Amino acid sequence: MKANDLFDCISARSSITKAEAETWLSSPDLRLRAVAVGCFEKVRNFSKIQPPLTQREWESYYLNYLFECVDAKISGDDWIHSAYEACWDLASLFNLYVCENRSAVTLKDIADRFGRLLISDDSKKTIVINGFLEHIDRAARRRVMKDWHSDPSLRAAYIAVESWLY
Structure with missing residues (x-):
């Protein structure tokens, strides 16, 4: 299915099976997933999914x-x-998760994923610093970078972030 066809499909239907929604949300086609995410971010479309996705499933x-x-x-x-x-959306979610006292596993997973992006290449390093780390509050940033100083692969990035943001 093409992205524009998916938008029309979701908009026109009164109900969508959970299996269909999960297929679209896990598609290898990033554009198709983007359309599904964009549509399901709207309550009127998200509520069409039957049985509904759990909050945890949606967040994943x-x-x-x-x-x-x-x-x-x-x-x-x-x-x-x-x-x-x-990154801005991820920063908003991360700040919310910290405020809600989400599990340390969830926060660590996000931090680890950003850590991997940070060391993957210099252009992503800039995006992570400017798009994510600058947009989370200081306490949240400390939680993200908590283990980075002791990780040999992240230590240089940790030092760079510390000098850049503090």
């Missing part, structure tokens, strides 16, 4: 999508988040 699909957008670094698409837009 959404986080995976956003991290792939950061990794792909696509810009100028009507549906796909740019790397910076994805």
